Amino acid sequence: MQNNGGDNLTVNANGVFTFATREPNGAAYKVSVLTAPARQTCTVANGAGSVSGSNVTSVSVVCSANAYKVSGAITGLNGTVVLQNNGTDNLARSANGAFVFASPVAQGGSFSVSVQANPAGQSCSVANGSGVMGTADITSVAITCTTNAYTVGGNLTGLSSGTVVLQNNGGDSLSVGANGGFTFPSAVAYGNPYNVTVSSEPANLSCPVSHSSGTVSTNVTDVSVSCSCASGYNLCSGACVNTSSDASNCGGCGVVCAANQACSSGSCVAAPCSTNANCTGGDVCLGGTCQAPTCSDGVKDGNETATDCGGGTCSTCSAGSSCLVPSDCQSGVCTSGTCQAATCTDGVKNGSETGVDCGGGACGACSAGNACLVSTDCLSGVCSGGICH
Numbered sequence: 001m002q003n004n005g006g007d008n009l010t011v012n013a014n015g016v017f018t019f020a021t022r023e024p025n026g027a028a029y030k031v032s033v034l035t036a037p038a039r040q041t042c043t044v045a046n047g048a049g050s051v052s053g054s055n056v057t058s059v060s061v062v063c064s065a066n067a068y069k070v071s072g073a074i075t076g077l078n079g080t081v082v083l084q085n086n087g088t089d090n091l092a093r094s095a096n097g098a099f100v101f102a103s104p105v106a107q108g109g110s111f112s113v114s115v116q117a118n119p120a121g122q123s124c125s126v127a128n129g130s131g132v133m134g135t136a137d138i139t140s141v142a143i144t145c146t147t148n149a150y151t152v153g154g155n156l157t158g159l160s161s162g163t164v165v166l167q168n169n170g171g172d173s174l175s176v177g178a179n180g181g182f183t184f185p186s187a188v189a190y191g192n193p194y195n196v197t198v199s200s201e202p203a204n205l206s207c208p209v210s211h212s213s214g215t216v217s218t219n220v221t222d223v224s225v226s227c228s229c230a231s232g233y234n235l236c237s238g239a240c241v242n243t244s245s246d247a248s249n250c251g252g253c254g255v256v257c258a259a260n261q262a263c264s265s266g267s268c269v270a271a272p273c274s275t276n277a278n279c280t281g282g283d284v285c286l287g288g289t290c291q292a293p294t295c296s297d298g299v300k301d302g303n304e305t306a307t308d309c310g311g312g313t314c315s316t317c318s319a320g321s322s323c324l325v326p327s328d329c330q331s332g333v334c335t336s337g338t339c340q341a342a343t344c345t346d347g348v349k350n351g352s353e354t355g356v357d358c359g360g361g362a363c364g365a366c367s368a369g370n371a372c373l374v375s376t377d378c379l380s381g382v383c384s385g386g387i388c389h
Contacts, residue, residue: 072141079119154223162202
């Protein structure tokens, strides 16, 4: 300190102080602070006047630590955020813009700004929030708030085959091919709606959604998609089938219709057809129905070589009909795939012949040993016991 601009006095402790130089009665005095302590400011009270017949003891010097404000700005806020400095000085703000903590921080002291409570649905971060207080207010603390986003999902049950395609809010698509949990790829911002629907479902399945809509406030996990067989279908061996028309499950699971039968209204009936290709097991299409071939159905079918003849199961074929072997023909002669008319020179007993190429009146008489019916069948004119002699 100084008195009257020259009498210096260094004071290192609180308490009483006295300048070394006395002042005569009636002289003026003026006490000032020449040099303040580091990080402090000292002020003088009752420091000036005139000496009046006694020592002056009323001068007062009060020193206090230098302290400065901590402040900054908030952006992106939507709600109320509570800030803290040094763990105790709380400050609630509900609007973007500048903020100032109420309690100053002493020069050289530390400051540390944190978020004590986030706004509903938001997260706020702090930049330039800590350090050592210098010789001026801190104004660079930055609080940035962003809106939280949450996932939407749930559980799928009852899917027996295929893929269910879900949508959230009409656009965020998700294909699910197995039972279990699912989560949409796009998160939804806090406070926004969600609405889950089925965009497409496997054939024969119905997949309604429950707990499908609401407002996002945290991760949504309770959307439920429950698939089951559609109306008119039943679950058979893990697949939804129409038991009123499925030939392998006709009228009930595991009820199999016979070959060439169809399932109609839950009963096995003759299968309709348009061509033989629609039939199996060698059956033919007659009158729109698959039927086993016969030798009188007017169709070349089965083993027949021509219509209703040949093949060993039906009667032999007349001349001009198709054949594979001689036994397919009435004449017993099959040449180049065609039955030939009986002749007296074909080397086969056919026609009215009683022997090979003889007898019967149409061909010449037979030699001894050939079969005969009447004596004129024989060259000898003797037919006894059905044999020419």
